[in-house]
Amino acid sequence: MSRNHSGNALLPAPVSDENRPSVRRRPRCCPQRATQQHFRRSRRITDPVMRSEADFAKSPLAPRFGEQMAEHATEKDNSTIGNLRIHPVAAHGAGELHSFDEMLLSRRNRLAELLSAGGEMDRYFPVLSVLAPVMTQSEGEITYPGDPMCLYGALSVAVHRSVTDAGPLDAAQHYNDLSPQWTRFPSKEYRLTAVSDGYRPYTGTPNTDQTVFDPRIWDERARVRWIRLLRQVQPRVVLISAVSPAHRYALEIATLVRTEVPRAFVILGGRHADETIITAGTTVTQRSSSPLAVMADGRAPHVIDAVVTGEAYYTLDVLMRALALSMDLIQPWVDTSAVPSLLRYLLAKETPPGRSTILVASGGERTVTGGFSADGGDSGSGNTHEVQRTLHAFPFDGPQVDLAALPSPYEAFAIRSRFPIFTDPATGGIQRTAHFMTSNSCPYQCNFCSESSLLNRLNRFKSDVARRGVERVCEYVHYGAEALFFDDSIFWSGRYADITDFCTELYKISQDGWYSLAEQYRIFLDDEEDMKRLERLQWGAQLTVDTLVSLHSAEESSAVLGLMKQAGCSYVYIGIESMATQVMDGIHKNLRRKADRPWGQKVREAVSLVKSHGLRVGTSVLFGLDGETRETIDETIEGVGRLIDERLIDLASPNILTYHPATPITRRHDMHDKLDYHSPHVANRKPYTYFEEAFPGVVSVALTEVDIWHIHEETGRRWGSIRNDTSARDESELAW
Numbered sequence: 010m011s012r013n014h015s016g017n018a019l020l021p022a023p024v025s026d027e028n029r030p031s032v033r034r035r036p037r038c039c040p041q042r043a044t045q046q047h048f049r050r051s052r053r054i055t056d057p058v059m060r061s062e063a064d065f066a067k068s069p070l071a072p073r074f075g076e077q078m079a080e081h082a083t084e085k086d087n088s089t090i091g092n093l094r095i096h097p098v099a100a101h102g103a104g105e106l107h108s109f110d111e112m113l114l115s116r117r118n119r120l121a122e123l124l125s126a127g128g129e130m131d132r133y134f135p136v137l138s139v140l141a142p143v144m145t146q147s148e149g150e151i152t153y154p155g156d157p158m159c160l161y162g163a164l165s166v167a168v169h170r171s172v173t174d175a176g177p178l179d180a181a182q183h184y185n186d187l188s189p190q191w192t193r194f195p196s197k198e199y200r201l202t203a204v205s206d207g208y209r210p211y212t213g214t215p216n217t218d219q220t221v222f223d224p225r226i227w228d229e230r231a232r233v234r235w236i237r238l239l240r241q242v243q244p245r246v247v248l249i250s251a252v253s254p255a256h257r258y259a260l261e262i263a264t265l266v267r268t269e270v271p272r273a274f275v276i277l278g279g280r281h282a283d284e285t286i287i288t289a290g291t292t293v294t295q296r297s298s299s300p301l302a303v304m305a306d307g308r309a310p311h312v313i314d315a316v317v318t319g320e321a322y323y324t325l326d327v328l329m330r331a332l333a334l335s336m337d338l339i340q341p342w343v344d345t346s347a348v349p350s351l352l353r354y355l356l357a358k359e360t361p362p363g364r365s366t367i368l369v370a371s372g373g374e375r376t377v378t379g380g381f382s383a384d385g386g387d388s389g390s391g392n393t394h395e396v397q398r399t400l401h402a403f404p405f406d407g408p409q410v411d412l413a414a415l416p417s418p419y420e421a422f423a424i425r426s427r428f429p430i431f432t433d434p435a436t437g438g439i440q441r442t443a444h445f446m447t448s449n450s451c452p453y454q455c456n457f458c459s460e461s462s463l464l465n466r467l468n469r470f471k472s473d474v475a476r477r478g479v480e481r482v483c484e485y486v487h488y489g490a491e492a493l494f495f496d497d498s499i500f501w502s503g504r505y506a507d508i509t510d511f512c513t514e515l516y517k518i519s520q521d522g523w524y525s526l527a528e529q530y531r532i533f534l535d536d537e538e539d540m541k542r543l544e545r546l547q548w549g550a551q552l553t554v555d556t557l558v559s560l561h562s563a564e565e566s567s568a569v570l571g572l573m574k575q576a577g578c579s580y581v582y583i584g585i586e587s588m589a590t591q592v593m594d595g596i597h598k599n600l601r602r603k604a605d606r607p608w609g610q611k612v613r614e615a616v617s618l619v620k621s622h623g624l625r626v627g628t629s630v631l632f633g634l635d636g637e638t639r640e641t642i643d644e645t646i647e648g649v650g651r652l653i654d655e656r657l658i659d660l661a662s663p664n665i666l667t668y669h670p671a672t673p674i675t676r677r678h679d680m681h682d683k684l685d686y687h688s689p690h691v692a693n694r695k696p697y698t699y700f701e702e703a704f705p706g707v708v709s710v711a712l713t714e715v716d717i718w719h720i721h722e723e724t725g726r727r728w729g730s731i732r733n734d735t736s737a738r739d740e741s742e743l744a745w
């Protein structure tokens with residue numbers, strides 16, 4: 010919506026503090042080792058080529074990409090065409106790969122010798138992962154403390170494999186060399202006592218959850234804690250996830266890594282990279298706000314060593330192994346110059362599933378002479394001197410990722426999220442709420458939305474959805490979930506057959522006693538407390554107005570809502586966006602606007618239907634879309650106000666359109682090359698801070714600052730406590 014496993018008996022039990030692996034274990038997701046030497050595209054591009062989409066298209070080299078790539082098998086390694094160098098991975102002959110295997114074997118034998126000789130030698134190198142925050146202060150801002158799901162999802166495969174392969178070197182099958190220090194999952198006790206604060210203690214032998222830094226607010230306290238953590242851990246690799254409004258802080262987080270641990274290798278991923286570095290076939294282009302573009306032209310210091318875009322699950326795992334192999338056995342720091350060729354060898358032996366691109370920079374100066382300083386002040390021009398970095402791009406279009414077969418995002422991380430809408434009926438306390446996703450994007454194409462299938466190929470749980478969905482519910486309940494929120498843009502992608510099957514199965518197992526449960530569920534529910542949490546589980550999900558009242562009859566929707574309620578659903582979130590027809594006509598949301606009834610009427614029908622089942626209704630409203638005027642703003646505030654008066658809405662969240670780099674409206678408003686998601690210390694201020702992710706310079710050109718004040722004040726006045734601002738709820742309950 011706008012803005013806003015597994016029971017296979019063959020699979021290993023989660024590895025906890027008490028259950029550290031010492032024997033060879035079968036990984037839940039089998040290593041995708043393709044036997045065939047598949048066509049692998051890789052290219053080597055120096056910074057100047059990768060500037061902006063416009064620059065790139067103008068480049069005389071651009072048309073030659075295709076020709077060269079098509080002929081890549083005949084190219085020599087490291088061949089150069091102007092700034093562009095191509096790595097024809099497929100040119101690796103069987104002999105070369107054989108030598109590579111021999112090199113790995115002899116290195117592994119040496120490592121085994123060193124380990125058996127004892128002493129200080131350890132095959133694990135420390136790693137930290139960070140979710141870059143989007144806020145600099147809590148006052149006046151929206152502070153819903155969700156879990157860093159983007160990061161957890163991206164890490165899931167690499168961490169799973171790493172934990173599975175932890176233990177004696179002879180037991181390892183994948184991370185069978187030096188390995189990231191992701192060696193054990195948290196114990197159940199750790200999970201059940203994890204607080205809602207994003208900060209976690211890092212101990213000498215950390216579990217996977219403790220390797221994550223999640224400051225939620227990027228303020229002085231967070232900076233100090235980050236610097237201390239860096240000094241304590243001395244990470245060899247730092248992985249950062251950033252959405253667009255978090256990107257400037259991601260750059261500052263990376264700059265502090267360069268300052269404190271200059272030899273650490275920094276990887277950036279997340280939605281900002283996904284929306285600004287676009288791979289189409291063998292062509293990689295960048296928008297001007299991309300992390301690599303802002304570093305290349307000096308708008309930000311060179312503080313990122315690699316970017317992974319798209320479906321990073323498997324590609325990140327390959328990159329982590331390449332980094333491990335590049336390290337000296339005695340002094341394990343990444344050798345950036347070795348990474349591209351190691352990647353090419355590894356990728357000649359396996360095909361990672363998913364559409365993703367790995368970009369690695371090699372060469373150049375790796376210290377920071379200016380940029381962001383540790384105390385948050387500017388310390389100079391913000392760049393390294395004379396950087397000659399070469400970018401190596403490895404774009405993939407592997408087999409489709411099976412989302413249900415991935416290790417769950419919470420396998421390695423404790424559930425810390427508390428969603429205030431779910432409270433314990435007995436104590437009133439806010440419940441531990443797990444995020445749950447069964448899809449990666451939305452089937453629809455609203456022109457302002459980053460979740461549209463226009464930007465992401467729609468992928469979802471496909472076969473046997475009820476069983477696989479309910480298995481995951483049981484897994485999360487085992488981890489301590491008292492509530493769930495389905496983050497899917499539309500619950501089960503709006504497929505009523507899937508919702509029906511899932512809800513029927515979930516209701517059934519919540520009624521069955523433990524002995525009646527099928528084995529695939531029982532293995533997760535190992536004590537009375539788990540069973541109690543399952544019986545009392547509350548959950549919420551997102552649906553659209555069109556799904557409820559345009560694409561299905563009222564009877565069909567009513568039947569589905571009844572099943573949802575019976576299976577524990579207590580909350581439905583719906584994107585209203587606007588109550589003004591002239592706005593809704595221009596955004597591709599109101600699917601059947603021509604032949605159907607007015608949007609405002611459909612909104613009323615949809616929320617009434619949900620409410621008639623005793624479910625709470627949360628809504629999101631978006632100001633600043635095409636066609637927005639002061640009149641339409643007031644029309645929407647009043648229209649929503651009436652629904653509130655009639656108690657058809659329990660929560661209304663006003664938002665200001667913020668341009669995301671890849672959405673159609675960003676281009677339509679000619680903002681795609683003007684977005685500043687990189688400058689440090691942009692003073693965010695009221696009224697922007699009253700809205701999620703709003704920042705001066707990236708909000709809708711249809712709104713003036715006076716309009717934004719007006720929206721804040723009028724929604725507060727007309728919607729009262731239903732308006733989702735901090736004054737309307739007691740944030741002190743949330744452990745900040």
Ligand code: B12
Binds near residue numbers: 316449
């Ligand atoms: C769950 C969720 C949340 C959760 C968790 C946030 C988080 N960052 O983990 C909560 C509720 C806290 C939240 C808050 C916000 N969110 Co949010 N959220 C989502 C949602 C619904 C799912 C994200 C997810 O977990 N997907 C599953 C993961 C596995 O996929 P992924 O995110 O696409 O990540 C893949 C790649 O990007 C990559 N990757 C990601 N991180 C990393 C890190 C490394 C090192 C590497 C190598 C790769 C990598 O690998 C992943 C697997 O392929 C998406 C919408 C959607 N359907 O995707 C919006 C979305 C990501 N959120 C968005 C935004 C803007 C926000 C907020 C600013 C507030 C808001 N308006 O909602 C805050 C920002 C909080 C923050 N600091 O990140 C936007 C981002 C758009 C953009 N260009 O920036 C999205 C796309 C929604 C939208 N329609 O606008 N969000």
Ligand code: SF4
Binds near residue numbers: 011453455459462584
């Ligand atoms: S594309 Fe439209 S319907 Fe889908 S999540 Fe975005 S706003 Fe909602």
